[in-house]
Amino acid sequence: xxxxxxxAPERLPQHIAIIMDGNGRWAGKRALKRFLGHQQGAESVQYxxxxxxxxxxxxxxxxxxxxxxxxxxxxxxxSFLMKLLKTYxxxxxxxxxxxxxxxxxxxxxxxxxxxxxxxxxxxxxxTGRNTGTTLTLALNYGSRSEIVDAVRTILTKLxxxxxxRGCSVEDLIxxxxxxxxxEASISDALYTAKMPDPDLVVRTSGEQRISNFLLWQIAxxxxxxxxxxxxxxxxxHLLEAxxxxxxxxxxxxxxxxxxxxENLSSLEPADQVAAxxxxxxxxxxxxxxxxx
Ligand code: FPP
Numbered sequence: 605x606x607x608x609x610x611x612a613p614e615r616l617p618q619h620i621a622i623i624m625d626g627n628g629r630w631a632g633k634r635a636l637k638r639f640l641g642h643q644q645g646a647e648s649v650q651y652x653x654x655x656x657x658x659x660x661x662x663x664x665x666x667x668x669x670x671x672x673x674x675x676x677x678x679x680x681x682x683s684f685l686m687k688l689l690k691t692y693x694x695x696x697x698x699x700x701x702x703x704x705x706x707x708x709x710x711x712x713x714x715x716x717x718x719x720x721x722x723x724x725x726x727x728x729x730x731t732g733r734n735t736g737t738t739l740t741l742a743l744n745y746g747s748r749s750e751i752v753d754a755v756r757t758i759l760t761k762l763x764x765x766x767x768x769r770g771c772s773v774e775d776l777i778x779x780x781x782x783x784x785x786x787e788a789s790i791s792d793a794l795y796t797a798k799m800p801d802p803d804l805v806v807r808t809s810g811e812q813r814i815s816n817f818l819l820w821q822i823a824x825x826x827x828x829x830x831x832x833x834x835x836x837x838x839x840x841h842l843l844e845a846x847x848x849x850x851x852x853x854x855x856x857x858x859x860x861x862x863x864x865x866e867n868l869s870s871l872e873p874a875d876q877v878a879a880x881x882x883x884x885x886x887x888x889x890x891x892x893x894x895x896x
Contacts, residue, residue, distance in 0.1 A: 607840060607843040607844055607847055608659070608843055610847055611659075611843065611846055611847060611850060612850055615850050616659065616660075616661065616846065617661070617802075617803035617804045617846060617849060618661075618662050618663060618800045618803055619661075619662065619663035619664075619665065619799060619800050619801065619802040619803055619804075620656070620661060620663070620664055620665070620802060620803070620804045620805075620806060620842070620845070620846075621664075621665040621666075621667070621802040621804070621805050621806070621817065621818055621821075621822070621825070622652070622664070622665070622666050622667065622805070622806045622807070622808070623667045623805065623806070623807040623808070623811075623814075623815060623817055624645060624648070624649070624666060624667060624668065624808060624834040624837075625807060625808050625809040625811055625833075625834055626641075626808050626809030626810075626832075626833030626834045626835070627641035627642045627644070627645040627833070627834055627835055628641050629641070629809060629833055630644060630645075630833040630834070630835040630836065631644075631835075638681060639681065639684045641835055642681075642684065642685060642688055643688060644835035645834045645835045646688050646691075646692050647835070648834055648835055648836075648837045648838065649666060649668075649692065650692075650696060650699070651838050651839050652664070652666075652837065652838070652839055652842050653696075653700075653703075653705060653737070653739055654699075654703060654839060655838075655839025655840075655842050655843065656737045656739070656839075656842065657703040657704060657705050657736050657737045658703075658839075659843075659846075660736065660737070661737050662737065662738065662800075663737070663738050663740065663799055663800065663802075664737055664738070664739050664740070665710070665739075665740040665741075665742060665796075665799075665802065665818070666739070666740070666741055666742065667742045667745065667815075667817050668685075668689065668741045668742060668743055669685055669689070669711075669741075669742070669743045669744060669745070670742070670744075670745055670746055670815065670816065670817075671711070671712065671744055671745060671746035671749055671816075672746065672815075672816065673685070674715075674744050686716065686717055686720050689720060689723075689724075689741075689743070690719070690720055690723045693707075693723050693724065693726075693727040694723060694727075696727075697726075697727050697730050697731060700727075700731045700734070700739070701730070701731060701734065703736065703737075704734045704735060704736030704737070705731060705734055705736055705737050705738075705739050706731050706732065706733075706734040706735070706736070706737070706738045706739065707724075707727045707728045707730075707731045707732075707739055707741075708728065708738050708739065708740040708741075709724060709728070709740065709741050709742075709743055710740055710741075710742050710743075710745055710750070710795035710796060711742050711743045711744040711745030711746075711750075711795065712744045712745070712746075712749065712753075713743050713744060715744050716743060716744055724743075738799070740796075740799070742817070742818075745795075745817075746816050747816045747817055747818055747819040747820065748816060748819070750794055750795055750820075751790075751794070751819070751820060753793075753795075754790055754793035754794050755793075757793045758785070758789060758790075758793050762776060762781060765781075790820065791820070791821075794820060794821070796818070796821055801821045801822065801823070801824070801825065802818060802821055802822055802825045803825060803826065803849070803854075804825060804826050804827075804828060804845065804846070804849045805817070805818075805822055805825045805826070805827045805828070806828045806829075806830070806842070806845045807827070807828070807829045807830070808830055808832055808833060808834045808837050809830075809831065809832070809833050809834065810829060810830070810831040811829070812829055824854070824856050824857075826849050826852050826854065828845045828848050828849060830844075830845070
């Protein structure tokens, strides 16, 4: 594996999230029905999960079915995706156990058909003791609704606490309940509470959008977009995305390692730079600037 040898093992991402896109286009290019694109996409899932487990990636999260997909796609496509999910789980639990992969889900999964939920539960329990890659499928997932659910959880807890103490929510606020609300309070109320935030988001099929996926959690994630359609995506392409990620300079709002106080102080003062830029403007542009 050439690409694998180029990776720095100590800087592997802890969590990769993938927006799997392009199943329909893959099928359309071959004059096939859309559902065949999804079927081929499920094969890609299998390959990519296998690679993730081989490189000991701790968390892999796949956007398999959004709330919007559920509401806006034809019923026949939604029911095909549900069947495909069941088939995938039934057909892959043994392989997941062989590869030490643990199944997990995020999303309003309680709204999925009962028989799908049963298979999901079974797959999660059957792989629950595995300690390798945690594979999380985002199903009936929307990030804004996840945040709504988190706020509901926080408020419900607050009301329960007030009830327990025999006082009102207002009394609790008076006692400083709002001061204890921090970023971690929100993170801990999201579906992803027990997971680290993604370091890398991969999107296939060239679209440069986040599509309501893990909005809170990807605040500092690197984004890697490839034109490759999801059904053509393989483990090798995951490794290429990781290699690209390792070439990035992650700053989390800070400075790069080589930007020390010393070399920052050698920078020209901002007003000097501004004066130099102004000197280079045309007389008309200088007049406009002085009018502001
Ligand atoms: C986007 O392609 C993909 C989806 C809406 C569903 C993703 C589903 C799979 C990869 C297969 C099933 C998954 C599992 C876990 C078994 P699109 O239909 O939006 O493609 P298009 O934008 O080209 O139309």
